[in-house]
Amino acid sequence: MTHAAVPSERAGSPLDRPVLPSGAEPARGARRLGVRIQGAVIGDRVYSTAITLFALCVPVLMILIALEIFIAGWPALRQFGFSFLTSSAWDPVNGAFGAAPAIYGTLVSSAIALAISTPLAIGVAIFLSEFAPQWLRQPVAFLVDLLAAVPSVVYGLWGIFVLIPILRTAVMPFLRDTLHLGVLPFFSGPAYGPSMLAAGLILSVMVLPYISSVSREVLLAVPRSQREAALALGATKWETIWGAVLPYAKSGIIGGVILGLGRALGETMAVTMLIGNRPQISASLFAPGYTMASLIANEFSEASGDLHLSALMAVGFVLFVITLIVNAVARWLVWQVSRGSAGKSA
Amino acid sequence: MQRRHPSALATLICSALVVALVAAACGGSGDQKTASGAPNAGSASGGADLTGAGATFPYPIYSKWFADYAAKTGVKINYQSIGSGGGIRQLTEGTVDFGASDAPMTDAELAKTKGPVLHVPTVLGAVVITYNVPGVTQPIRLDGDAVADMFLGKIAKWNDPRIAKLNPGVKLPATDVLIVHRSDGSGTTYIFSDYLAAVSPTWAKAPGRGKELQWPVGMGGKGNEGVAGQVKQTPGAIGYVELAYAKQNNMPYATLKNASGAFVAPTIESVTAAAAGVAAALPPNTDFRVSVVNAPGADAYPISSFTYLLINRNPADAVKGKKLLDFVKWALSDGEQSAASLDYSPLPAAIVTRLSARIDSLSAGPTS
Numbered sequence: 001m002t003h004a005a006v007p008s009e010r011a012g013s014p015l016d017r018p019v020l021p022s023g024a025e026p027a028r029g030a031r032r033l034g035v036r037i038q039g040a041v042i043g044d045r046v047y048s049t050a051i052t053l054f055a056l057c058v059p060v061l062m063i064l065i066a067l068e069i070f071i072a073g074w075p076a077l078r079q080f081g082f083s084f085l086t087s088s089a090w091d092p093v094n095g096a097f098g099a100a101p102a103i104y105g106t107l108v109s110s111a112i113a114l115a116i117s118t119p120l121a122i123g124v125a126i127f128l129s130e131f132a133p134q135w136l137r138q139p140v141a142f143l144v145d146l147l148a149a150v151p152s153v154v155y156g157l158w159g160i161f162v163l164i165p166i167l168r169t170a171v172m173p174f175l176r177d178t179l180h181l182g183v184l185p186f187f188s189g190p191a192y193g194p195s196m197l198a199a200g201l202i203l204s205v206m207v208l209p210y211i212s213s214v215s216r217e218v219l220l221a222v223p224r225s226q227r228e229a230a231l232a233l234g235a236t237k238w239e240t241i242w243g244a245v246l247p248y249a250k251s252g253i254i255g256g257v258i259l260g261l262g263r264a265l266g267e268t269m270a271v272t273m274l275i276g277n278r279p280q281i282s283a284s285l286f287a288p289g290y291t292m293a294s295l296i297a298n299e300f301s302e303a304s305g306d307l308h309l310s311a312l313m314a315v316g317f318v319l320f321v322i323t324l325i326v327n328a329v330a331r332w333l334v335w336q337v338s339r340g341s342a343g344k345s346a
Numbered sequence: 347m348q349r350r351h352p353s354a355l356a357t358l359i360c361s362a363l364v365v366a367l368v369a370a371a372c373g374g375s376g377d378q379k380t381a382s383g384a385p386n387a388g389s390a391s392g393g394a395d396l397t398g399a400g401a402t403f404p405y406p407i408y409s410k411w412f413a414d415y416a417a418k419t420g421v422k423i424n425y426q427s428i429g430s431g432g433g434i435r436q437l438t439e440g441t442v443d444f445g446a447s448d449a450p451m452t453d454a455e456l457a458k459t460k461g462p463v464l465h466v467p468t469v470l471g472a473v474v475i476t477y478n479v480p481g482v483t484q485p486i487r488l489d490g491d492a493v494a495d496m497f498l499g500k501i502a503k504w505n506d507p508r509i510a511k512l513n514p515g516v517k518l519p520a521t522d523v524l525i526v527h528r529s530d531g532s533g534t535t536y537i538f539s540d541y542l543a544a545v546s547p548t549w550a551k552a553p554g555r556g557k558e559l560q561w562p563v564g565m566g567g568k569g570n571e572g573v574a575g576q577v578k579q580t581p582g583a584i585g586y587v588e589l590a591y592a593k594q595n596n597m598p599y600a601t602l603k604n605a606s607g608a609f610v611a612p613t614i615e616s617v618t619a620a621a622a623g624v625a626a627a628l629p630p631n632t633d634f635r636v637s638v639v640n641a642p643g644a645d646a647y648p649i650s651s652f653t654y655l656l657i658n659r660n661p662a663d664a665v666k667g668k669k670l671l672d673f674v675k676w677a678l679s680d681g682e683q684s685a686a687s688l689d690y691s692p693l694p695a696a697i698v699t700r701l702s703a704r705i706d707s708l709s710a711g712p713t714s
Contacts, residue, residue, distance in 0.1 A: 093558075093560065094554070094560075192565065194565055277565060297530075298566070303431050
């Protein structure tokens with residue numbers, strides 16, 4: 001067996017290539033060199049197999065988690081069937097469970113969060129990458145990133161003691177009465193404070209650093225030539241950013257938004273403290289609601305009935321699936337966008 | 347080609363070794379985590395002789411008892427306040443030496459345990475009705491019907507004639523009543539709903555009694571602090587919290603009309619009085635799974651409840667069983683003295699006497 005045969009056989013694995021010497025060298029080398037290379041080949045294979053197994057651990061873990069949650073939630077899913085997703089009843093005393101309000105609340109609160117934080121975060125990112133003077137850039141970027149380091153229970157407390165009183169006494173009456181938005185179903189009804197709006201607002205603050213941080217890095221990575229070309233064509237600064245920089249960075253920015261969305265869907269503590277925890281579907285953003293994560297967090301520790309536990313696990317499974325779907329759709333979106341922009345520039 | 351086989355084998359073995367090593371490293375830390383919650387985790391829980399898990403409500407007094415008891419006898423007890431539901435589950439699975447719960451176990455739950463379980467009441471707690479009614483300074487008076495109808499959404503304004511009738515001379519505002527309840531599963535909710543079900547047939551039908559309910563109206567706050575924060579901030583709000591929490595935070599609370607028709611404020615004494623009222627009527631072979639809400643007696647505060655230690659009557663480990671019973675005896679005699687200092691109501695003397703007799707009979711022979 002020649003040594004040259006080894007690399008050609010294993011050429012399919014790109015990992016092997018840089019480590020192995022080129023085919024010509026071993027042919028020229030002596031036998032003792034061959035022994036050393038044989039050792040290198042084994043080490044190399046051990047390395048690549050081990051790495052592969054490590055990488056496989058992650059999908060296997062995901063599948064096991066999904067399977068475990070599904071098995072635990074199966075009794076509830078079997079008993080309630082599809083109505084588990086559409087029913088609004090959540091009555092642990094009589095054993096009737098439906099997750100519709102929690103699913104609705106999770107999606108709506110995340111949507112509010114993204115609607116508010118995406119433009120804000122991209123604005124912050126553009127300012128920091130394009131406009132901010134050097135002395136301001138680092139401190140502001142650091143403080144924005146620091147928002148991600150604040151524990152969510154602290155956000156919750158801040159929400160209870162600062163955000164909610166402001167919402168109840170100022171923002172909600174202003175929206176409803178002063179702006180007469182009360183005619184819309186979204187801004188109608190009594191303003192108690194804890195509400196879908198409060199949860200969405202706190203989430204928007206919590207996801208802002210994720211979106212802004214990723215967007216900033218992406219914008220900074222846009223080549224100078226891209227900007228200079230636009231400026232050379234006589235574009236204003238605004239036109240340069242809008243027409244040359246942002247399209248280039250689009251897929252990366254969407255990636256940041258997805259990261260924020262993932263955080264918003266799963267956030268538990270701060271939302272539980274602010275959303276009012278009422279399993280109902282209401283068009284009004286002033287009304288309390290519920291999310292899947294807060295439902296599980298609230299009831300799991302004291303749930304003693306088998307069906308109740310199973311229903312909570314089923315909610316966990318639904319949350320898992322929805323997160324998966326949302327992420328898949330978002331990935332697809334990024335893929336579409338990046339393919340589109342690549343096609344345009346080509 | 348023959349030389350390739352050993353190398354392929356070697357590859358596989360070495361890779362497996364590497365992965366196994368890493369897995370072992372990960373597994374090691376994982377084991378520690380499970381061990382701390384496990385039963386025979388003597389080593390992991392710092393050499394504890396007994397482990398228990400359950401209710402969060404009595405945790406402050408229990409941890410004081412365990413510390414005092416360890417100082418006196420050297421017997422260490424590790425208690426995890428994971429919630430009553432978790433305590434019952436762990437006792438059922440046999441992963442702890444004792445459980446603790448605010449609500450007594452149901453017959454269905456008892457049927458699943460490995461052996462008979464003794465409920466040992468330790469202290470009493472009470473739930474108070476706290477409110478935020480602008481312009482009202484003296485404690486508001488309420489009766490069971492009015493409270494139930496407020497939480498059912500039938501009384502929507504604070505100046506409702508029924509509330510006004512209970513509070514002559516008090517100027518009640520025309521504010522909307524906003525219900526605030528616990529969103530997390532809680533023994534506090536169980537006690538409160540137990541009371542409402544006892545005084546209102548409508549409430550007994552729906553939502554009924556439970557640690558989590560389908561509330562007809564209102565919004566949920568997480569924990570005592572969530573409910574309290576919400577009530578404090580919102581004019582017109584009414585909610586319920588533990589007596590100890592309300593006292594420590596100087597919250598206003600309602601005086602309630604009890605079964606004897608007297609208006610009683612929640613105090614350490616009036617809660618003990620509620621248990622004394624019930625104790626007189628207990629049958630000789632009681633399992634102590636009794637509700638003390640709406641108890642008879644002129645001084646009894648109506649939303650009172652025992653909190654329980656759950657003890658396996660036929661413990662697998664007789665030595666541990668003996669240690670546990672010794673602790674319970676100490677708690678009933680010496681431990682009760684310190685209850686009031688932490689805003690818990692001690693058991694009435696009549697209950698202590700009967701419990702002690704029961705514990706003594708258990709100590710004598712494990713099968714009773």
